[in-house]
Amino acid sequence: MKFLGIIPARYASSRFPGKPLVDIEGQTMIRRVYEQVKKSKKLTEVIVATDDQRIATEVLSFGGNVAMTSDTHQSGTDRCAEVIANDRAYDVVINIQGDEPFINPDQIDLLATCFENPQTKIATLVKEIGTPEELFNQNIPKVVRNTFGEAIYFSRQTIPF
Numbered sequence: 001m002k003f004l005g006i007i008p009a010r011y012a013s014s015r016f017p018g019k020p021l022v023d024i025e026g027q028t029m030i031r032r033v034y035e036q037v038k039k040s041k042k043l044t045e046v047i048v049a050t051d052d053q054r055i056a057t058e059v060l061s062f063g064g065n066v067a068m069t070s071d072t073h074q075s076g077t078d079r080c081a082e083v084i085a086n087d088r089a090y091d092v093v094i095n096i097q098g099d100e101p102f103i104n105p106d107q108i109d110l111l112a113t114c115f116e117n118p119q120t121k122i123a124t125l126v127k128e129i130g131t132p133e134e135l136f137n138q139n140i141p142k143v144v145r146n147t148f149g150e151a152i153y154f155s156r157q158t159i160p161f
Contacts, residue, residue: 003112004090005043006067006083007033008076009098011052016140020055030055032101034064039105042112044090048098049079050064093117124151 009020016022020030021155030048048059051071059066059094069082080095094108097110105127114123126143129135133160135142144153153159 001087001091001112001115002044003042003092003094003115004084005037005040005046005094005096007037007046007048007098008079009048009052009055010039010073010076011050011055012071020050023057024101028058029101030058030098031062031064033096033098033103034059034062035150036101036103036105037096037108040049040108040112040123041105043094047083049076049078049083053101085131126151136154 002119007030010078011018011020013019022029024032034046037043040046045065046054047048047065047067049067050056050059051068051069052075056066057066058107059067061064065126067083073079073082076098080093084090092112094111096103096108111123114120124143126145128143129140134140138156142155142157142159143151144159146152
């Protein structure tokens with residue numbers, strides 16, 4: 001199977017404008033995410049999807065792949081959809097958060113294994129919340145799953161809210 005990793009990245013975030021370009025010990029966040037993602041054994045290609053020339057310039061400066069997208073998208077998923085709309089060369093697209101500079105490439109590979117089952121159309125990695133701080137942190141998405149392990153509801157608030 002051919003896997004495409006897409007890292008949506010926008011400059012105009014409401015919570016932290018310019019976050020992809022923030023310096024983390026001498027490298028931008030987007031570079032750190034990209035380089036971690038490239039360590040995946042499953043991904044055929046990695047692309048940063050952005051609507052901002054500053055981010056595109058940064059990605060190109062370290063040899064990364066970039067796709068320019070519309071600035072009207074409301075989510076990273078919309079940005080990914082634009083990238084793949086005219087490119088059916090991949091069997092699976094993995095949407096990778098652009099603000100995970102320490103993402104473990106093994107997590108990407110684990111997610112990719114979900115698609116060994118031909119019935120799988122979409123998959124998301126989740127982990128159990130272990131502390132009250134995580135539970136009430138609005139920066140950590142929460143998920144409710146049914147008895148089959150399928151996600152039925154996502155929220156940044158504690159659930160139910």
